[in-house]
Amino acid sequence: MSSHSHVEGQLPHEPERATLEGRNKITGFWLFLGGETVLFGTLFAAYLTLRGQIMDGPTPDHLFSFLLVAIATALLLTSSLTSVFALQSMHRHDVKALLGWLIVTVILGAAFLGLEIYEFNHYVHEGHKFSTSAFSTSFYTLVGFHGAHVAFGLLWAILIMLQLKNRGLNTTTAPKVYLFGMYWHFIDVVWVFIFTVVYLMGRVG
Amino acid sequence: MAHAHTVKRHTGIMDWLTTVDHKKIGILYMLAGGIFFLVGGLEAILIRLQLMYPQSEVVSAQTYNELITMHGTTMIFLAAMPMLFGFMNAVIPLQIGARDVAYPFVNALGFWTFFFGGLLLNISFFVGTVPDAGWTMYAPLSGTTHTEHFGTDYYVIGLQIAGIGTLIGGINFLVTIINMRAPGMTFMRMPMFTWATFITSALILFAFPALTVGLAALMFDRLFNGNFFDPSAGGNVVLWEHIFWIFGHPEVYILILPAFGIISEVVSTFSRKRLFGYSSMVFATILIGFLGFMVWAHHMFTTGLGPIANALFSVATMLIAVPTGIKIFNWLFTLWGGSIKFTVANLFAIGFIPTFVMGGVTGVMLSVAPADYQYHDSYFVVAHFHYVIVGGLIMGIFAGLHYWWPKMFGRMLSEKLGLWTFWTFYIGFHLTFFVQHFLGLLGMPRRIWQYLDGMGLNELNFISTIGALLMGVGTILLVINIIITNSKPKTASNDPWEDGRTLEWTIPSPAPEYNFAQTPLVRAYDAWWEEKMEGNTKMTPVEPIGPIHMPSPSILPFFMGLGLFIAGFGFMYAREFGTVSLVIGIAGLAITFICMGLRSWIDDHGFHIEEEEILKDQGVKA
Numbered sequence: 042m043s044s045h046s047h048v049e050g051q052l053p054h055e056p057e058r059a060t061l062e063g064r065n066k067i068t069g070f071w072l073f074l075g076g077e078t079v080l081f082g083t084l085f086a087a088y089l090t091l092r093g094q095i096m097d098g099p100t101p102d103h104l105f106s107f108l109l110v111a112i113a114t115a116l117l118l119t120s121s122l123t124s125v126f127a128l129q130s131m132h133r134h135d136v137k138a139l140l141g142w143l144i145v146t147v148i149l150g151a152a153f154l155g156l157e158i159y160e161f162n163h164y165v166h167e168g169h170k171f172s173t174s175a176f177s178t179s180f181y182t183l184v185g186f187h188g189a190h191v192a193f194g195l196l197w198a199i200l201i202m203l204q205l206k207n208r209g210l211n212t213t214t215a216p217k218v219y220l221f222g223m224y225w226h227f228i229d230v231v232w233v234f235i236f237t238v239v240y241l242m243g244r245v246g
Numbered sequence: 247m248a249h250a251h252t253v254k255r256h257t258g259i260m261d262w263l264t265t266v267d268h269k270k271i272g273i274l275y276m277l278a279g280g281i282f283f284l285v286g287g288l289e290a291i292l293i294r295l296q297l298m299y300p301q302s303e304v305v306s307a308q309t310y311n312e313l314i315t316m317h318g319t320t321m322i323f324l325a326a327m328p329m330l331f332g333f334m335n336a337v338i339p340l341q342i343g344a345r346d347v348a349y350p351f352v353n354a355l356g357f358w359t360f361f362f363g364g365l366l367l368n369i370s371f372f373v374g375t376v377p378d379a380g381w382t383m384y385a386p387l388s389g390t391t392h393t394e395h396f397g398t399d400y401y402v403i404g405l406q407i408a409g410i411g412t413l414i415g416g417i418n419f420l421v422t423i424i425n426m427r428a429p430g431m432t433f434m435r436m437p438m439f440t441w442a443t444f445i446t447s448a449l450i451l452f453a454f455p456a457l458t459v460g461l462a463a464l465m466f467d468r469l470f471n472g473n474f475f476d477p478s479a480g481g482n483v484v485l486w487e488h489i490f491w492i493f494g495h496p497e498v499y500i501l502i503l504p505a506f507g508i509i510s511e512v513v514s515t516f517s518r519k520r521l522f523g524y525s526s527m528v529f530a531t532i533l534i535g536f537l538g539f540m541v542w543a544h545h546m547f548t549t550g551l552g553p554i555a556n557a558l559f560s561v562a563t564m565l566i567a568v569p570t571g572i573k574i575f576n577w578l579f580t581l582w583g584g585s586i587k588f589t590v591a592n593l594f595a596i597g598f599i600p601t602f603v604m605g606g607v608t609g610v611m612l613s614v615a616p617a618d619y620q621y622h623d624s625y626f627v628v629a630h631f632h633y634v635i636v637g638g639l640i641m642g643i644f645a646g647l648h649y650w651w652p653k654m655f656g657r658m659l660s661e662k663l664g665l666w667t668f669w670t671f672y673i674g675f676h677l678t679f680f681v682q683h684f685l686g687l688l689g690m691p692r693r694i695w696q697y698l699d700g701m702g703l704n705e706l707n708f709i710s711t712i713g714a715l716l717m718g719v720g721t722i723l724l725v726i727n728i729i730i731t732n733s734k735p736k737t738a739s740n741d742p743w744e745d746g747r748t749l750e751w752t753i754p755s756p757a758p759e760y761n762f763a764q765t766p767l768v769r770a771y772d773a774w775w776e777e778k779m780e781g782n783t784k785m786t787p788v789e790p791i792g793p794i795h796m797p798s799p800s801i802l803p804f805f806m807g808l809g810l811f812i813a814g815f816g817f818m819y820a821r822e823f824g825t826v827s828l829v830i831g832i833a834g835l836a837i838t839f840i841c842m843g844l845r846s847w848i849d850d851h852g853f854h855i856e857e858e859e860i861l862k863d864q865g866v867k868a
Contacts, residue, residue, distance in 0.1 A: 061425065061426075064425060065348040065349065065421050065425050065426075068348075068420075068421045068424055068425055069348065069349065069417050069418070069420070069421040072417050072420050072421065072451055073417055075451055075452065076413060076417070076451045076452065076454070076455045077455065079451075079452050079453075079455040079456055080455035080456075080458060080459055083455065083456045083459040083460070083489060083492070084459055086488075086489075087459065087463060087474065087485060087489070090482055090485050091473075091474070091480065091481065091482060091485070094473075094479075094480025094481070094482075095480070096479055096480050171466075171470060171471070171472060172470070172471035172472060172473060172479070173473075173479075174473060174479055174480045175473040175474065175476070175479055175480035175481045175482065176480065177473075178466065178467075178472040178473045178474055178479075178481075179474065182462070182463065182466060182472070182474075200843060200846055200847070201846075203847075204846070204847065208849065213849060217846070
């Protein structure tokens, strides 16, 4: 972990890959996301198996509102874009812009999460509780797992921002920012699938 | 040095609680896995004692169900896998010429989550509500309707916590093998055990998240009234079977591939020959790993998936016999014409070959879907999977134990006692399980508590129990061997077998904290053997001796595991004790997450082992 390349002078263009630790983290995180893909794949499979079992609860067609989900989607997709801007700022070694874009990302993510909480609350009032039917259980588990990932990502981003503020950009903090970026894109991709499989197919299929 | 941080280097128990050294973590895995192995073995002996005579009542029916459930769960998740992780930790960095694994901290975390998960599972014995729905936890039997007590909760939460450790361990070894190999160690020069670990880790990565979801779903059903597997609310019990076996079948290859790797090393070393067909061995390993994901429904032939699904899964299963056969022949051809040394390690390896072939043949028999309707849930299946798991995996582990013991501890296990271990265990094993094929064909169902007299099952069951006791004797002999060896001085040389082929035999036994004083240059497959053949007495170094960077020890992994342990109890008992319990659960999770935050927050650059210390080590050993 000779992570002190700033001693020798300038931070390299891609500080996240400057040390073996950094490279290890990136390789490992790609693999971790592979595992996460299986995790969500299994959740999707469970949802697809059970989504027809509505019992006495409200139907997806009755529950889902396109407007709400469209706004949530727009927020999350935009936050993915702003996380790319954050990474570009990092490669320019512009810590101020990096922090700025991370803050925007967190705000957008928090707004998404807020909408999701509102949405779940609304559904519960409509009689769509966790234990209503196999459909409701698998719905809340799939979408909830995604929501939990978003919440974790927000806390993570805040922790990284505090570190950037205190210690600046170096070969220890840079891989963290990069990993967060990868994580955030992954969350985004999962949401695209949720949008399609849960909401679109819920209204159409 | 500009960064000579003074890091406290702990001693005694604190050293073991805070260690991030892969060699020590390997020993911890071995120790914990070994203890769980003895627990699981004791459960097995109780099972066999109950079945020794018809209609006996050594244990009650309820206890019997608990024993079979815990025996399977313990042996697979808490004994076999940790012991394999022990070998991976002890050997992989040494085999690839690395100073450590990619993530030493995560490595420690993996151990502690496994340990606390296993502890949680086994505490159920003391609480009195033990998992009793079979290690496969089929729904709806595992639901609250049929098992209201906390047994299944212990299973679900204990395995979930232990599973985290396995998953991060798998990722760790993947990255270690991809990024940390010594110069010249190309993929096609990696030792077979490293290859096997690589593929196994990939299987862990893609199989365990399915189990995570399955366990989470069952937990939601039980703790929060979910309906995944509750047919009365639209749930689907076959869904559990699919999820469980999509994880469960790769799991058996997760278990056996490292054993294949160990056998390859041992057979090649003690035949004093290059492994026959190395590249086909690598290819076969990859192919087995790939096909391992395509065959899960062969556990469900009688579930009623229909003839098309059964036929496809049947054919896919038979296909696995091809790469496995390649491996068997490669081992035989390695032995062929070699100047074989019959050390204990090699006896286990050679004993493994016919035993595993028998397990493979019954495997192909079981893969024939129409015939499986006869074998299903009978003792034939029990015999089959014990032939591949005990006769395959455990023999591999015992071979590895005798082979790498000097590298791990600096002392040779007694070969004389080892011979006794081998023969008692080997004969005991075949005595126990060979007859079970016929018990199965005679119609004895698995998992039954008693059988009636006069059904022709008495003699074979009696023989089987005698065999199990003999296996117990073999295991006790191994434990005695370990205790005796432990009291002897550390006299093992760098290459105690004198025929070592791979990099771990180029450094002192046990390896120093930094493994390699100088990173070696790898010039061929079987790097060390090649150097010896050229008359060299050491590897060519790629760097001068200099200060070596080491990661700092940390107590955080221990507390992260402990936090999950507390959280598990809290959430489990919320059903009975309400809010208080829930608060404890949340507090436990908080401990884990706060430690995680601390880990991120504290910039820890480790410390350096200085040149003088390395030179001193070498002076002592050289």
